Amino acid sequence: MSGEGGTTDAVPGAEELAALAARLGFTVDEETVAALRAAVVGAETAVARLRARPLPADGAADPAHGDAWVRP
Amino acid sequence: MGPPVNDLTDLLGAYAAGRTTPVEAVDEALGCLEKAHAAYNCTIRVLDERARAAAAASARRWADGTARPLEGVPFGVKDVIDVAGVPTTHGSWNHGDEPASASATVVRRLEEAGAIPVSKDATTEFAVGGPHPPRFGPVRNPWDPGRWAGGSSTGSAAAVAARAVPCALGTDVGGSVRLPSAWCGLTGLKPTAGAIPRTGVFPLSWTTETVGPIARSARDAERLFAVLRGPDGADPRSTPLPPLEVPARPDLAGLRIAVPGGAFTELCDTAVRAGVAHLVDELVAAGAEVVPGEVPSAGDALPIGYQIVFTEAATLHRVDADRWDTYDPVVVRRISQGIVTPAVDYLRALQFRVELQRELDAVFADADLLVVPTCPSTAPRLPDGTVVVDGEEFPLYAAQSRSTMLGNLTGAPGLAVPTGLAPDGCPVSAQLVAPPHREGTALWAARVFQERTAHHRQAPPSAS
Numbered sequence: 001m002s003g004e005g006g007t008t009d010a011v012p013g014a015e016e017l018a019a020l021a022a023r024l025g026f027t028v029d030e031e032t033v034a035a036l037r038a039a040v041v042g043a044e045t046a047v048a049r050l051r052a053r054p055l056p057a058d059g060a061a062d063p064a065h066g067d068a069w070v071r072p
Numbered sequence: 073m074g075p076p077v078n079d080l081t082d083l084l085g086a087y088a089a090g091r092t093t094p095v096e097a098v099d100e101a102l103g104c105l106e107k108a109h110a111a112y113n114c115t116i117r118v119l120d121e122r123a124r125a126a127a128a129a130s131a132r133r134w135a136d137g138t139a140r141p142l143e144g145v146p147f148g149v150k151d152v153i154d155v156a157g158v159p160t161t162h163g164s165w166n167h168g169d170e171p172a173s174a175s176a177t178v179v180r181r182l183e184e185a186g187a188i189p190v191s192k193d194a195t196t197e198f199a200v201g202g203p204h205p206p207r208f209g210p211v212r213n214p215w216d217p218g219r220w221a222g223g224s225s226t227g228s229a230a231a232v233a234a235r236a237v238p239c240a241l242g243t244d245v246g247g248s249v250r251l252p253s254a255w256c257g258l259t260g261l262k263p264t265a266g267a268i269p270r271t272g273v274f275p276l277s278w279t280t281e282t283v284g285p286i287a288r289s290a291r292d293a294e295r296l297f298a299v300l301r302g303p304d305g306a307d308p309r310s311t312p313l314p315p316l317e318v319p320a321r322p323d324l325a326g327l328r329i330a331v332p333g334g335a336f337t338e339l340c341d342t343a344v345r346a347g348v349a350h351l352v353d354e355l356v357a358a359g360a361e362v363v364p365g366e367v368p369s370a371g372d373a374l375p376i377g378y379q380i381v382f383t384e385a386a387t388l389h390r391v392d393a394d395r396w397d398t399y400d401p402v403v404v405r406r407i408s409q410g411i412v413t414p415a416v417d418y419l420r421a422l423q424f425r426v427e428l429q430r431e432l433d434a435v436f437a438d439a440d441l442l443v444v445p446t447c448p449s450t451a452p453r454l455p456d457g458t459v460v461v462d463g464e465e466f467p468l469y470a471a472q473s474r475s476t477m478l479g480n481l482t483g484a485p486g487l488a489v490p491t492g493l494a495p496d497g498c499p500v501s502a503q504l505v506a507p508p509h510r511e512g513t514a515l516w517a518a519r520v521f522q523e524r525t526a527h528h529r530q531a532p533p534s535a536s
Binding site for chain 1: 264265266279309311312313314372375376378379386390393394396397401404405406408409411412417419420421422423424425426427429430482483484508509
């Protein structure tokens with residue numbers, strides 16, 4: 001099933017997300033869980049594309065390169 | 073009677089010529105702020121006593137010949153930035169009724185250059201909430217009070233646009249200096265990540281966040297940036313910088329500009345695209361050359377950038393997780409996405425940041441600047457904050473940061489420049505994106521454009 005720009009099947013259900021949030025120390029109500037899940041679904045297409053995309057072979061695996069780029 | 077005072081550079085000229093004094097200018101700013109706040113809800117606190125004392129001291133410096141570079145210039149401060157002795161509310165019920173113990177580095181630097189903070193300006197809650205922060209309410213746009221001034225540096229842009237103050241300090245995590253600048257007809261600079269220290273600024277996202285000036289002209293943004301930039305020894309991302317070099321020439325011979333399409337223009341109002349074309353035409357007429365250049369992955373910058381922002385924001389706000397029921401629900405809805413971002417996705421997003429930087433490197437190998445829309449439309453309508461592109465409505469967060477997040481995610485600087493008015497009477501804006509630490513190139517091009525045009529001098533009808 002496709003959501004707005006995302007795939008709902010690939011995203012954990014509301015109950016699972018709520019349990020994860022609670023384990024990590026966040027108190028979120030049902031409405032918030034529904035909203036955050038919708039947002040995750042909305043971003044899922046772009047995120048899934050990124051997961052599947054191979055890293056460049058020139059060392060971009062270390063995010064420190066990202067900080068180095070803005071250092072004079 | 074001298075030339076009109078349009079920006080802070082004019083104001084310094086008026087001081088130097090003896091046509092006005094900091095005491096008069098601060099008095100006028102405080103009076104205008106009161107009226108602007110009544111009309112637009114832009115101010116959280118006026119710093120009148122402190123400002124009047126500083127103005128008297130500034131007037132003495134102008135009189136005895138010891139004026140500093142920004143002597144007597146009033147400025148606003150977004151209320152996520154500390155001013156010593158003044159509460160920083162972050163636009164929230166949840167923090168900040170205790171006075172700040174010290175000023176943020178950026179405030180201290182402006183004060184040391186002679187400028188005078190006159191207001192703490194409205195912000196969306198924690199610089200991430202919606203247009204209707206529960207504690208202070210929405211800030212209306214001086215160009216059309218039925219619209220939002222933009223966010224998150226919302227009150228700062230409204231106050232500058234309303235001609236209450238010549239400039240203000242904002243913060244930018246996804247466009248929060250550039251978007252309200254665009255929607256209020258102003259010139260706003262998001263500098264290279266790390267160029268301006270964030271010490272004393274309430275954090276939202278360490279990877280993407282910068283402080284930046286909101287001004288009425290490129291020459292003002294340059295003056296402010298020159299004072300604000302450079303390490304302070306406290307912000308670990310702020311390191312020694314090369315000199316700021318802004319050519320003084322009135323032409324742009326030798327400047328190469330790329331005008332990418334793709335994600336930058338596929339959801340973009342006709343009037344905004346016309347503004348970009350107008351800017352490009354003027355730059356070319358001044359001697360610039362258009363060269364090819366595209367950023368193939370730019371379309372993913374927004375969702376992936378938000379993933380980083382909200383994961384970092386959720387981390388920062390976990391300490392207050394038991395009080396989220398008192399936050400703006402929009403803050404909670406937005407940053408709660410970050411709770412469930414797997415670590416491998418967050419780290420992949422940081423790797424994507426490097427990939428985007430390399431795409432920019434490829435463009436900047438042949439171009440000195442990118443010219444793109446700042447945002448897809450004129451200012452969002454209140455109360456719902458919808459964005460209208462060629463007659464079609466879009467949700468605020470799906471549209472507003474499409475062209476600005478690239479700079480936050482990569483760290484590249486971006487300068488929002490007003491390019492005229494749309495048929496709806498509201499400002500449109502284009503953005504000049506430069507390689508890291510080449511803000512001077514963007515400031516040069518914008519200054520030349522503004523010397524050839526008058527869009528930056530247009531005031532809202534209510535302030536004319």
